[in-house]
Amino acid sequence: MTGKGIAFGVALMFSSPSFAALDLPLMFSDGAIVQRDKPLPVWGWATPGAKVKVGFDGKTAKATAGQDGRWQVQLPAHRAGGPYTLTVTGDGETRSVSDVLVGDVWLASGQSNMEWPLLQTDGAQAEIARANDTSIRHFKVPKSWADKPETHLAGGSWKAASPQTAGDFSAVAYYFAKDLRAATGVPVGIIDSSWGGSAIEAWMGLPMLGLDKPALDAKLRAKIDADAKVEAGTRAKIARWPNDANADFSAAKLDERDWAAVKVPSIWELQGYPGMDGVAWYRTTFKLSASEAKAGISLGLGQIDDDDETWVNGQRVGGLRQAWNIPREYAVPAAALHAGRNTIAVRVVDESGGGGIGGSATQLYVQINGGARRALTDEWKFRSSDADITLRDEKNQLDTLLYNKMIHPLQPYPLRGVIWYQGESNASDTGATRYRDQFKAMIEGWRGDWHAPKLPFLWVQLANWVSGSDQRDASGVVSASPWATLRESQSAALSLPATAQAVIVDVGDPDDIHPRDKGTVGHRLALGARHVAYGKTQVYSGPVYRGIDIDGDRAILRFDTQGSVVAVRGGGRQARGFELAGADRRWYRATAEVVGDTVVVRSDAVAQPAAARYAWSDNPAEADLVNAEGLPASPFRTQAW
Structure with missing residues (x-):
């Protein structure tokens, strides 16, 4: 889950408003900050032909609204300070914007x-x-x-x-x-x-995209048509489950033969239900010994998007609303538990965007009070109960x-x-x-x-x-x-x-x-x-790769240090996260040593290096090259193979 959305209509249209009175952009509202040391344009809309006067800290400027109602003036650059009041007069009214500061925007x-x-x-x-x-x-x-x-x-x-x-x-x-x-x-x-x-x-x-309007319209229409096919597929998949917002599947024992299997954690859009918003239920089980049940547990359920209500063995143990980015962790008392198989039921409500039980696998667990943490099974039972199908959220991709x-x-x-x-x-x-x-x-x-x-x-x-x-x-x-x-x-x-x-x-x-x-x-x-932006001479980033020299079986990497030094996080001279490749373009882990402002890299598996790279993975956990200020070196490769 990386975001939320609003309705996505078939016709991608917003009509421009017409103006019959004085109007300003919302940025020119009470409490605004405007940019210092630059000429300040102020603009807005009024009745076509209306005369408009703008005043700010003793300076004024005038304009006449064009046929489209738009007008614009330019005030002189102003040093930082305030608060001031911006006044705009025209169309028989005066708009005042108070508490305006001048600074950096x-x-x-x-x-x-x-x-x-x-x-x-x-x-x-x-x-x-x-x-x-x-x-x-x-x-x-x-x-x-x-x-x-x-x-x-x-x-x-x-x-x-x-x-x-x-x-x-x-x-x-x-x-x-x-x-x-x-x-x-x-x-x-x-x-x-x-x-x-x-x-x-x-x-x-x-x-910026190199497109014209007809090409864009055709692309958007193709996307709408493709979305319609996906939506139809999701509707067909959930048709076996009647829509009932009041359905209750929290009971400890329940016939789940008609439920689907899904992997958790993962939003349900990625589990075969793209475009689905609304209400869905998840169920799974976990086992406890008699002593563990008497101790009580802490239950981790990942990041649930957006709302949840959670039951264990039919007893409600927690729930949050509008908390798609908050990991769920609920205390389950001994009174709700028993030896053997225990049942978890989660009712999820998703308003838009990705829905379901997300987060990371480490956030889904049963932890015995005073004891060890155990991972919950990654396969849960799943069904919708009040679903709406529309791919309305992908506008932020278009x-x-x-x-x-x-x-x-x-x-x-x-x-x-x-x-x-x-x-x-x-x-x-x-x-x-x-x-x-x-x-x-x-x-x-x-x-x-x-x-x-x-x-x-x-x-x-x-x-x-x-x-x-x-x-x-x-x-x-x-x-x-x-x-x-x-x-x-x-x-x-x-x-x-x-x-x-x-x-x-x-x-x-x-x-x-x-x-x-x-x-x-x-x-x-x-x-x-x-x-x-401010012209200050200082170290503002870690070492930046600048070049490579090959010396036998060694690759010597040069860096721009901005006047700092190349270092290793935690001290020493042996750096991690480096790899070498020869002409065959196969990468091997390598040893690396900081020597002055260079890093010397070698690998027993690469007799004649042709290229080096550093921190080249989605999660370069070992990478530890920094400067004296502790700022990390940027990942790089010397050849874009």
Whole structure:
């Protein structure tokens, strides 16, 4: 599960509103932060031909609404400060936007790891309690889509950081803003336009994708037709189970002969039920001895999307609502247990997106109080009880749809830069390679939209995670890794000016695609921003591969250290995570030694090295090359075989 969605209609249409009165973009609302030290465009809509006057801190500008009702003025650049009031007069009325600060505005975009709220991260309670800086402000763009570029956002408002609001902020963006706020002393505004599970294609405009409108329309129509076939297949599969929202399958003993078998943990869309939302039931059993039953247990049920109610032997033991990203752990008293076979029943309600019992295998368990933890069986019984079938959530995968409604309406609101955390949804065998060109095209496209060819653009490289996509040879060495390839595609965008990436292969969670340490991620993005956007000379990334020399059976790897040194996490000179290949292109594990600012790599299995690689897997757990500041080296390969 990487995101939630809204209705996906057959006709991909949003009509543009008509304007008969003064109107402003939602970014110009109370509590706004506007960009310092840059000319400030202010725009909106009014009756065609209406005269409009804009005032801000003693400066004024005038405009006349065009035939389409749109007007725009430009105010002079303003230093950081505030609060001020922005006034707009026209069409017989005056609009006042109060408590406006001037500082730095960053656009934060991507998929679920950018969207992930501060409330669900490591150390959240303490961080939220001290989030009392009203000069950090967050504007959340609602999840929305359109089949053509739109002028208006679907909603959104500015929220100042406080213990009452910060828990809902993007965690990565909050930590990033907090770091920059401390470094610069100016207000920092974050516009969070992100959507879990989204593909990069959805964030790109037509020119960035190299498409014209007829080609896009044909592609979308083909997708709709294909979805209709998939939906029909799912309907046929669940037709044997009557829809009954009040059905109760919580009893300890039940006839399950008509139930299906599914693997858990896995959302039900991946178990043969794509497009299904609504209510479904899961059942399984576990065994206890008499002494274990008397002790009571703790029951782990993974991350259930969205709501659950859980019974053991017919007795309710827990349940959560709207908690798709929270691992379930319920205490089961001895009174609900008995020696022998015990039954678990779980009623799941999913409103949209992926549904069912997800998370990692380690999150599904029975733990005897005072005793060992045992894994639950991976095969459960399953049936729907009140299901609706529609592939309405895949709009966040479709070309241009999110760009049109969640990015285009923001233009030309001035930005200090962009932070981006996305790529998981594109990390497939073919998608990871395509990402190289797509990512560069998107960066250049957004910069073109804002008329800022060197707009700072920073991103988070994919974290370490056991994705299941690695392919391995007989010796266990990875022969292909879409996740590693996508990281390489991300790194390739560093060839563009004013870019930096935060490498986080050391702080991910192998069992969870949503690592909870967002503070480190935000800090590393801020290090890059200080260099790229603020011109600070400093070490802002780990060692970066620059070249290879072959000396007999040794490969000598050279690095850019930014004035730091090459080191090994934990100390010493022996680094792990390296592999060598000869002309036959077969990879073998290798030993590696840090020598000055180089790493010398060799393997008894490779007499004449032709290529080296480092951390080349979805979860490079052994990789430990860092610099003196502890920042990890980016994964790389010297030959793109």
